[in-house]
Amino acid sequence: MDSRLARLTRWIAGPLGASPRSLQPASADASFRRYFRATLEDGRSFIAMDAPPEHEDCRAFVHVAGLLRAAGVHAPGVHAQDLEQGFLLLDDLGTTTYLDALDEASAPALMRDAIGALVRWQLATRPGELPPYDEALLRRELALFPEWYVGRHLGKAFDASQSAAWEALCAILVQSALAQPAVYVHRDYMPRNLMVCDPNPGVLDFQDAVIGPITYDIASLTRDAFLSWEEARVLDWAARYWEAARRARLPVDADFSRFWRALEWMGLQRHLKVLGIFARLTYRDGKAKYLADTPRFVGYARAAAQRYGELAPLARLLDALER
Secondary structure, three states: OOHHHHHHHHHHHHHHOOOOOEEEEEEEOOOOOEEEEEEOOOOOEEEEEEOOOOOOOHHHHHHHHHHHHHOOOEOOOEEEEEOOOOEEEEEOOOOOEHHHHOOOOOHHHHHHHHHHHHHHHHHOOOOOOOOEOOHHHHHHHHHHHHHHHHHHHOOOOOOHHHHHHHHHHHHHHHHHHHOOOEEEEOOOOOHHHEEOOOOOOEEOOOOOOEEEEOOHHHHHHHOOOOOOOOHHHHHHHHHHHHHHHHHOOOOOOOOHHHHHHHHHHHHHHHHHHHHHHHHHHHHOOOOHHHHHHHHHHHHHHHHHHHHOHHHHHHHHHHHHHHO
């Protein structure tokens, strides 16, 4: 047993009123956070989060959890916290993620629930509660692609003309993102972070939430890191979200074709960012499993680049990189 786990085990006995019958790994993510399921003698269970304070700040998790719950979204309640040690005791939302449960039969109902929760989350937007998804952050994320995916994973570097094309592409994507209405953005609203539970869905991994482009989370939900859908289904879910958002008077574009283009371009920014992140997780953090999903994101990026004339330079750039 490592030293932090030993400290966590001692700490949770206080808010639980007794030492748990068992403390088993529940999940781990791409950060330094770890999660354990604490089961009591009476069968009740809770999730204990271990977030080393030198790497993670639990205050963001606690704050965003409160915002989600106030919005009517099923985020875990925080039963106890020790911010100095980086420990939280949370509701247990179960063991079945959307990623585990989604198939042809379950997808319509599960995605309907996810879209409904997303609309409630966006409707709750208030200024000053979350940091902005501003130009600096958008550009820092895009910079991960040439640094980690191109430079470290592919072992290549842009030449002068490729660098110019890349900068022009970044300007287009950033401008499109910043032109969108700003709402609460989860930033990883995807099947792996949604739990099948009652009420459905449970929402996890929200500590990096910001206020930013309204299409970001629906793009994350439908263009997933670990699960791909036929284009017709993605378009259908995007239209269902757009219709629900319009009924709720969220500020989506009144023209669906313009909304769809903004969603695709927002998704492309995310795809390029994730390619860089997955390479960084592999080469810097030793988490090689993520690299297996990079072809999915290259496919997403290529499809978007081929659909819009303004993005054609990216298709040529990807061709050159793959050669």
